Amino acid sequence: MTKTVLSSASKEVIIGFDQPFVMIGERINPTGRKLLAEEMKNGDYSRVEKDALAQIEAGAQMLDVNAGIPLADEPKILAEAIQLVQSLTDAPLSIDSSIIEALEAGLSVYKGKALVNSTTAEEEVMERVLPLVKKYGAAVVAISNDETGISEDPDERYEIAKLIVERAADHGIKKEDVIVDPLVMPIGAINSAGKDVFHLVRRLRTELKVNTTCGASNVGFGLPNRHAINNSFLPMVAQAGMTSAILNPLHEGLAPAIKAADVLNGVDPNCASWIKKYRGPPAEGGSEGRGGRRRGRRRA
Amino acid sequence: MTKTVLSSASKEVIIGFDQPFVMIGERINPTGRKLLAEEMKNGDYSRVEKDALAQIEAGAQMLDVNAGIPLADEPKILAEAIQLVQSLTDAPLSIDSSIIEALEAGLSVYKGKALVNSTTAEEEVMERVLPLVKKYGAAVVAISNDETGISEDPDERYEIAKLIVERAADHGIKKEDVIVDPLVMPIGAINSAGKDVFHLVRRLRTELKVNTTCGASNVGFGLPNRHAINNSFLPMVAQAGMTSAILNPLHEGLAPAIKAADVLNGVDPNCASWIKKYRGPPAEGGSEGRGGRRRGRRRA
Numbered sequence: 001m002t003k004t005v006l007s008s009a010s011k012e013v014i015i016g017f018d019q020p021f022v023m024i025g026e027r028i029n030p031t032g033r034k035l036l037a038e039e040m041k042n043g044d045y046s047r048v049e050k051d052a053l054a055q056i057e058a059g060a061q062m063l064d065v066n067a068g069i070p071l072a073d074e075p076k077i078l079a080e081a082i083q084l085v086q087s088l089t090d091a092p093l094s095i096d097s098s099i100i101e102a103l104e105a106g107l108s109v110y111k112g113k114a115l116v117n118s119t120t121a122e123e124e125v126m127e128r129v130l131p132l133v134k135k136y137g138a139a140v141v142a143i144s145n146d147e148t149g150i151s152e153d154p155d156e157r158y159e160i161a162k163l164i165v166e167r168a169a170d171h172g173i174k175k176e177d178v179i180v181d182p183l184v185m186p187i188g189a190i191n192s193a194g195k196d197v198f199h200l201v202r203r204l205r206t207e208l209k210v211n212t213t214c215g216a217s218n219v220g221f222g223l224p225n226r227h228a229i230n231n232s233f234l235p236m237v238a239q240a241g242m243t244s245a246i247l248n249p250l251h252e253g254l255a256p257a258i259k260a261a262d263v264l265n266g267v268d269p270n271c272a273s274w275i276k277k278y279r280g281p282p283a284e285g286g287s288e289g290r291g292g293r294r295r296g297r298r299r300a
Numbered sequence: 301m302t303k304t305v306l307s308s309a310s311k312e313v314i315i316g317f318d319q320p321f322v323m324i325g326e327r328i329n330p331t332g333r334k335l336l337a338e339e340m341k342n343g344d345y346s347r348v349e350k351d352a353l354a355q356i357e358a359g360a361q362m363l364d365v366n367a368g369i370p371l372a373d374e375p376k377i378l379a380e381a382i383q384l385v386q387s388l389t390d391a392p393l394s395i396d397s398s399i400i401e402a403l404e405a406g407l408s409v410y411k412g413k414a415l416v417n418s419t420t421a422e423e424e425v426m427e428r429v430l431p432l433v434k435k436y437g438a439a440v441v442a443i444s445n446d447e448t449g450i451s452e453d454p455d456e457r458y459e460i461a462k463l464i465v466e467r468a469a470d471h472g473i474k475k476e477d478v479i480v481d482p483l484v485m486p487i488g489a490i491n492s493a494g495k496d497v498f499h500l501v502r503r504l505r506t507e508l509k510v511n512t513t514c515g516a517s518n519v520g521f522g523l524p525n526r527h528a529i530n531n532s533f534l535p536m537v538a539q540a541g542m543t544s545a546i547l548n549p550l551h552e553g554l555a556p557a558i559k560a561a562d563v564l565n566g567v568d569p570n571c572a573s574w575i576k577k578y579r580g581p582p583a584e585g586g587s588e589g590r591g592g593r594r595r596g597r598r599r600a
Contacts, residue, residue, distance in 0.1 A: 187563055188571055194564030198539060219564070223571060225556070225578035232560035235532040236539040239498060253553065256525070260532035263487055264494030264519070271488055271523060278525035 002176050004139050004211050006062060006092035007112035013061050013092050015179065015211045015244045020262045020273070021234075022062060022244035023255065024094050024115075025055030026217065028081065029066035041072045045084050052085045058249035059259070063089070064117060065106070066096035075105035082106050094141070094246070100128045107136040114138045117246075118181065121146035121160045121167075130171040139177040140168065141213060144200075150183055152190065154200035157182055162208055179211045179244065180204050184237075186221035187229065193219065194233070198240040205241035216247040227251050235261035302476050304439050304511050306362060306392035307412035313361050313392050315479065315511045315544045320562045320573065321534075322362060322544035323555065324394050324415075325355030326517065328381065329366035341372045345384050352385045358549035359559070363389070364417060365406070366396035375405035382406050394441070394546070400428045407436040414438045417546075418481065421446035421460045421467075430471040439477040440468065441513060444500075450483055452490065454500035457482055462508055479511045479544065480504050484537075486521035487529065493519065494533070498540040505541035516547040527551050535561035 003016035015022045028051050030037035036047050052063055065085055067078035078097060085093060095106040096117040103116055118141035119129035133140045142164040144150075144157040151157050161180040168178045182200040185193040197214070204212050219233045220226030231253045234245060238261040249255050259277065262268040303316035315322045328351050330337035336347050352363055365385055367378035378397060385393060395406035396417040403416055418441035419429035433440045442464040444450075444457040451457050461480040468478045482500040485493040497514070504512050519533045520526030531553045534545060538561040549555050559577065562568040 191570065192566050195566045223563075223578075224575060224580055228553075228556045228578075229560045229563060229574075231531075231553075232535040232557050233564055235536045236561065236564055239536040239539050253528075253531075256528045257532050260529045261536065263523075263529060264533055264536055266492050266495045270491065274529075275524060278523075278528075280524055 002209050002211055004176050004179055005113065006115055006139060008086060008090045008092050009111040011090040011092065011112075015213075017205065017211075017241075017243065018267060019243065020061075020267050021238050021242070021258050021265075023060045023249050023258060024062040024064050024213065024244060024246045025051075025058075025060035026064050026215070026246045026248055027051040027055055027250070028063060028085065029096070030069050031066065037069045037072075040067060040077050040081065041069050043080070045081060048081055048084060049088060052088050055249050056089050056091055059255040060091065060249045062092050062094060062115070062244075064094040064096045064246050066117075067102065068097060068099075074099050074102040078102045079105040079109045083109050086111055095138075100132065103129065104132055107132060107138060110136070115179070116140045118143050119164060120144075121164050123147070126164065126167050130168055130173060133168070133177070134171045134173055139179060140173065141181050142168070142178050143181045144183050150185075152185075152196075154182070154196040155203075157200055158203050158208070161204060161210070165208060165210060175208075175210060179213050180208070181213050181215070184214045184216065184219050184233075186223075187219050188222040194236070197237060201237060201240045201242045211243045212241070213244040213246060214242065216245040227253070230254060231257045234258050235264070238262075238265060302509050302511055304476050304479055305413065306415055306439060308386060308390045308392050309411040311390040311392065311412075315513075317505065317511075317541075317543065318567060319543065320361075320567050321538050321542075321558050321565075323360045323549050323558060324362040324364050324513065324544060324546045325351075325358075325360035326364050326515070326546045326548055327351040327355055327550070328363060328385065329396070330369050331366065337369045337372075340367060340377050340381065341369050343380070345381060348381055348384060349388060352388050355549050356389050356391055359555040360391065360549045362392050362394060362415070362544075364394040364396045364546050366417075367402065368397060368399075374399050374402040378402045379405040379409045383409050386411055395438075400432065403429065404432055407432065407438060410436070415479070416440045418443050419464065420444075421464050423447070426464065426467050430468055430473060433468070433477070434471045434473055439479060440473065441481050442468070442478050443481045444483055450485075452485075452496075454482070454496040455503075457500055458503050458508070461504060461510070465508060465510060475508075475510060479513050480508070481514050482512060484514045484516065484519050484533075486523075487519050488522040494536070497537060501537060501540040501542045511544065512542045513544040513546060514542065516545040527553070530554060531557045534558050535564070538562075538565060 001017050094115040094117045116138045120143045144161040187193045220229030263274050306313050394415040394417045416438045420443045444461040487493045520529030563574050
């Protein structure tokens with residue numbers, strides 16, 4: 001039962017096979033958000049503050065923090081954003097950058113055990129990111145592509161993930177501190193993208209025995225009603241064995257879909273979290289319960 | 301690639317491993333619907349008519365027809381309801397009764413190849429239902445319980461399903477004409493009910509190689525916000541390999557959840573059905589596509 005323990009100064013979150021699915025809020029990210037980028041660049045973190053609180057309120061157990069703004073001082077901004085977010089919430093954070101100096105700046109101010117997002121299997125990236133992960137006692141997202149790009153063959157992506165896990169071990173990082181991102185391709189472009197990732201997640205869980213995550217908003221890219229695609233994708237990939245995802249918990253229906261998947265995967269003991277959240281007037285009886293109950297009755 | 305072909309006079313529906321998930325509308329059933337029961341008993345099928353059309357409109361590819369009314373002439377009512385529904389829609393029907401005379405009355409007026417709902421592994425039931433299925437060239441739902449009731453062990457339920465498939469073969473009924481109902485227990489009562497059925501469906505598909513169905517409304521029984529449980533359950537069980545379900549396609553969000561699962565399972569080629577149904581203004585770009593695209597861009 002693989003468990004990845006992440007923490008803030010005062011709270012632990014466990015990503016694991018027998019744990020509720022961990023939603024990592026993706027909103028604190030200026031990529032594609034012009035206004036947020038401009039504000040962050042000018043040291044205005046009011047929107048970061050709002051995004052942090054709203055995502056926690058919507059059910060995110062962790063938050064991803066990214067400060068990738070062209071021509072800005074990313075290390076400084078990322079460190080400031082992390083300190084701010086840690087002052088607002090006790091959720092552990094994912095420190096998200098492709099710039100090594102920014103990752104280090106973020107890690108150096110972070111209180112607790114962070115998730116570093118991310119390394120790939122590219123030689124140069126691994127050899128810069130993994131020592132940092134080790135130095136700060138963090139965990140890391142391992143994205144299953146290498147110098148040649150992203151393979152369309154999920155079994156090749158499996159081998160690439162395995163390579164990162166092995167390399168991490170060489171750096172003294174335990175397997176449970178590597179969370180593999182199997183890479184979810186847009187289903188509108190690659191029809192087998194869903195099946196591929198379900199297959200790959202199952203292998204990663206049963207064979208490599210690692211936790212998994214993904215950028216979940218990608219799968220419906222380019223399709224109409226894409227949120228409905230996402231709201232089915234997350235329960236499906238959780239059923240295949242995925243244990244966390246970087247996503248927007250504010251999207252309508254997404255958090256309930258994932259919480260329901262926890263119930264159905266048996267990781268919400270006695271449905272206690274579900275009942276606590278949704279308890280209201282008693283559930284209706286009558287015709288709606290008929291489908292299955294009928295079978296029971298008939299044979300009573 | 302197992303395929304169960306059902307038909308009306310003018311239309312075929314295929315339940316199969318590489319086919320879209322088949323929604324069998326459950327609404328035409330007087331159990332727990334006092335008004336409908338009263339009307340059907342009095343030969344008033346206006347509500348049956350409305351329910352039939354509304355379910356087809358909502359996306360049901362087949363309809364279940366049940367006329368189980370205490371102290372009524374079930375064979376006559378079932379036959380009348382079937383004739384009416386067949387005059388309204390070309391969707392193939394599931395003929396649903398626990399009374400053998402009613403099944404026969406329904407089958408004798410049915411145009412096409414029907415689905416008989418259902419037999420169990422109870423000796424007496426099998427030996428009455430299966431000859432009828434063979435005589436009318438129908439397919440049959442096989443519910444995985446026997447005289448001893450419903451086993452909580454999914455692997456025992458597997459063996460019971462296998463026994464029905466073998467008995468059907470003895471009667472000259474091909475395996476592809478037996479659709480197994482693995483029995484979905486209420487998750488509020490049995491915490492492992494979800495995991496059990498995912499495991500069982502996967503075995504039924506990969507080992508026994510049969511199509512599967514279930515009374516889907518049962519899983520959330522007794523829980524608050526039970527429709528949200530269902531809306532995650534169907535994509536999850538479809539991902540595990542289930543190919544059809546008896547359900548209420550009018551429940552909010554359920555049909556889109558299943559259609560999205562078709563897209564993600566790769567059984568909606570080029571997402572053509574999805575795009576046709578939901579095409580409207582172009583999908584939004586901007587921040588919502590960021591989660592995954594970022595990864596692609598970073599490594600371009």
